[in-house]
Amino acid sequence: MSEALAPHQSEVTALGVDNRKLGIWALLGSEAVFFSSLIVTYLVMRGRSVTGPTPREALNVPLTAVNTFVLICSSLTMVTALAAIQRGDTRGLRRWLIATALLGVAFLSGQATEFTLLASQGLSLSRNLFGATFFTLTGFHGAHVLAGVIWIGFVLARAFRGGVTQENHMAVELVGLYWHFVDLVWIIIFTVVYLI
Amino acid sequence: METSRRMQRTYLGVFVALAVLTVFEIAVTYLPVPRIPVLVPLALIKAGLVALFYMHLKYDRRVFGLIFGAGLLMGIGLILSLIALFAPTLVDVK
Numbered sequence: 001m002s003e004a005l006a007p008h009q010s011e012v013t014a015l016g017v018d019n020r021k022l023g024i025w026a027l028l029g030s031e032a033v034f035f036s037s038l039i040v041t042y043l044v045m046r047g048r049s050v051t052g053p054t055p056r057e058a059l060n061v062p063l064t065a066v067n068t069f070v071l072i073c074s075s076l077t078m079v080t081a082l083a084a085i086q087r088g089d090t091r092g093l094r095r096w097l098i099a100t101a102l103l104g105v106a107f108l109s110g111q112a113t114e115f116t117l118l119a120s121q122g123l124s125l126s127r128n129l130f131g132a133t134f135f136t137l138t139g140f141h142g143a144h145v146l147a148g149v150i151w152i153g154f155v156l157a158r159a160f161r162g163g164v165t166q167e168n169h170m171a172v173e174l175v176g177l178y179w180h181f182v183d184l185v186w187i188i189i190f191t192v193v194y195l196i
Numbered sequence: 197m198e199t200s201r202r203m204q205r206t207y208l209g210v211f212v213a214l215a216v217l218t219v220f221e222i223a224v225t226y227l228p229v230p231r232i233p234v235l236v237p238l239a240l241i242k243a244g245l246v247a248l249f250y251m252h253l254k255y256d257r258r259v260f261g262l263i264f265g266a267g268l269l270m271g272i273g274l275i276l277s278l279i280a281l282f283a284p285t286l287v288d289v290k
Contacts, residue, residue, distance in 0.1 A: 017257050025260045029267020036271030043275075044282040065222055069215065076211040079250045083207070087200050180250045184243045187214075191239035195221055196231050 024174050028181045031144075035185050038140060039192055042133040049128035053121050058130075060114060061194050067110035068190045071145075074103035075183040082176050088166035090159065097156045097172075100179065104149040111142045134193065141189060144182050151175050210249045217242050 013019055046055070077099040084092030115135075123131045155171045158164055164171055217238055224234050248254040253261050 015257075015259050017259055021260065022263065025263045026267075029264045029270075032264070032267040032271040033274065036274045040275040040278045044278055061222065061225070065218070068218055072211065072214045072218065075214075075246060075250050076207060079207050080204070083200060083204060177251055180246050183250075184246045187242045187246065188239055190218075191221065191235050195225050195235050 018170060020170055020174060021177075024177050028177065031181060031185075035137075035141070035188075038133075038137045039188065042137050042193065045129045045133045049130045051128050053118075053123050053127075053130070055130060055134075055193070058118055058121050058123050059194055060117060063110065063114055063117075064190060064194050067107055067114070068186065070103050070107045070110065071183050071186050074100050074107065075180050077103060078176050078179045082169070082172050085159075085164060085166060085169040085172050090162075090164070093164060093169075093172065094156065094159050097152055097159065101149050101152045101156065104145055104152065104179075108142060108145055108149070111138065111145075137189060137193065141182070141185055144185070148175070148179050148182050151178065206249060210245050213245060214242055 011019075013022075015022065077096045081093050081096030081100060084090075084096055118134075123134070125132050125135045152175055155164065155175050158171060221235055221238050224231065224238075247264075253264070
């Protein structure tokens with residue numbers, strides 16, 4: 001296809017794709033570099049802590065596994081929301097966006113619980129290298145989830161005002177891309193930090 | 197509508213795959229097998245499923261994959277470079 005206007009595109013662009021979507025993908029590319037730097041810092045600093053607690057002593061894999069499942073579910077609800085508005089189902093869009101936001105909040109609650117448990121074991125940003133790299137990595141990820149939940153809230157508000165339609169639903173695509181990326185990063189973090 | 201139902205089945209299939217792979221990953225940690233050669237590829241498969249199907253890279257214009265892929269390549273390069281730099285001093289933990 002070489003048409004200059006992509007679906008829902010309001011203006012002609014050089015690459016024939018929506019500028020907003022191109023911008024989001026560029027953002028996600030830069031976020032990939034950002035999280036790569038945090039992940040590799042965690043990896044190379046692993047085992048170098050002079051004092052405890054260590055990952056084996058501190059980390060709660062079952063709790064985090066449930067949290068991981070919650071985030072995976074939220075990706076399904078997010079893509080279902082997009083599929084709903086693509087076929088013109090505005091009620092379905094709102095329902096699945098609410099579900100996604102609630103699952104996001106559930107994930108953040110799980111993170112808060114985990115952070116509290118870790119703090120009770122004496123782990124903190126300044127405790128040791130494990131604490132510093134762990135909280136920096138998972139803290140930044142949590143902040144991204146929070147930003148995503150807020151963003152979904154804005155899209156939801158627009159959907160309730162009738163501002164998201166089958167013909168114009170780029171807002172849902174954009175927040176969806178961001179949300180799936182946040183899930184993708186957590187998939188890597190869960191494996192690298194908790195399982196390996 | 198038929199395309200929509202087919203896509204919904206795909207999304208559900210990906211979800212089931214992600215869930216099953218996650219359970220499998222956790223199970224691997226209880227087995228006497230080397231973790232990195234098993235878990236890293238599994239994580240990459242899961243990430244690939246999310247990127248290709250949920251983020252629609254498989255169905256969308258190639259330029260999006262190129263843009264994202266450029267960032268991914270830089271990130272992977274960064275990871276490999278620093279691991280190589282610190283390789284002599286990396287500690288086997290747990």
